[in-house]
Amino acid sequence: MEQPVTTAPRPRTIHFTVNGVPQTAIVEPRRSLLDCLRDDLHLHGTHVGCEHGVCGACNVLVDGEVVRSCLMLAVQADGCEIRTVEGLEAGGALSPMQEAFCRYHALQCGYCTPGILITLEGLLRENPQPSDEELIDALSGNLCRCTGYQQILEAARAVIRGETASREVPV
Ligand code: FES
Ligand code: FES
Structure with missing residues (x-):
């Protein structure tokens, strides 16, 4: 056959x-x-x-x-x-969220950080002033096993408060 x-x-x-x-x-x-x-x-x-x-x-x-x-x-x-x-950086300058991650010691194992930064960038493009609930909900899609999300949340909240000068990351 x-x-x-x-x-x-x-x-x-x-x-x-x-x-x-x-x-x-x-x-x-x-x-x-x-x-x-x-x-x-x-x-x-x-x-x-x-x-x-x-x-x-x-x-x-x-x-x-x-x-x-x-x-x-x-x-x-x-x-x-x-x-x-x-x-996310432009011309050697970190994005506001990257800067805030450095300032608030939100860089943890490093394996998950890029995905977390992208999640936050996407969230703030869509909704520049998310509620804390929306922020936590967005981060629930990034699994971090090393510790809590406390420093990550602190960094994100600082950017949302406008503590770090905003800069558009191009599409
Ligand atoms: S590697 Fe894609 S969601 Fe985990
Ligand atoms: S940041 Fe990677 S396991 Fe926590």
């Missing part, structure tokens, strides 16, 4: 903008955006945690929205604007 011929889906060329820089990548359709960012573009600030959408370590902004990059296929990012933690 004749065997069915199976062929692997062919790699696709995608064009997107990452941290303001136009990029082209050739990716297999099954490749995640997370793997593409880390392995193809060498942006290692976006971390690999659970790889099934639970921990938030892989969060990036896609067209300004917080997205789990382990759950998004790279091909779905074709034509999108991506911002990773490497793109």
Whole structure:
């Protein structure tokens, strides 16, 4: 009996903008955006945690929205604007939230921090004055096992109070 011929889906060329820089990548359709960012573009600030959408370590902004990059296929990012933690600073200046993290000792294990910064950036873009409940709710998508979230909350509250000069992070 004749065997069915199976062929692997062919790699696709995608064009997107990452941290303001136009990029082209050739990716297999099954490749995640997370793997593409880390392995193809060498942006290692976006971390690999659970790889099934639970921990938030892989969060990036896609067209300004917080997205789990382990759950998004790279091909779905074709034509999108991506911002990773490497793109939060501008011209060597940290973003207000990054500055506040330094000032309030909110940098903990470092593995989760990029995803947490992206979550907060996404939240404040959508809602610059979130309530404490909304802030805690947003951070509930980032699992930190090393300690409490106290310093992270203090840093975020300082930015929300306007204690740190605001600066637009480009889309
Ligand atoms: S690695 Fe994507 S949510 Fe955990
Ligand atoms: S900041 Fe990573 S486990 Fe707490």
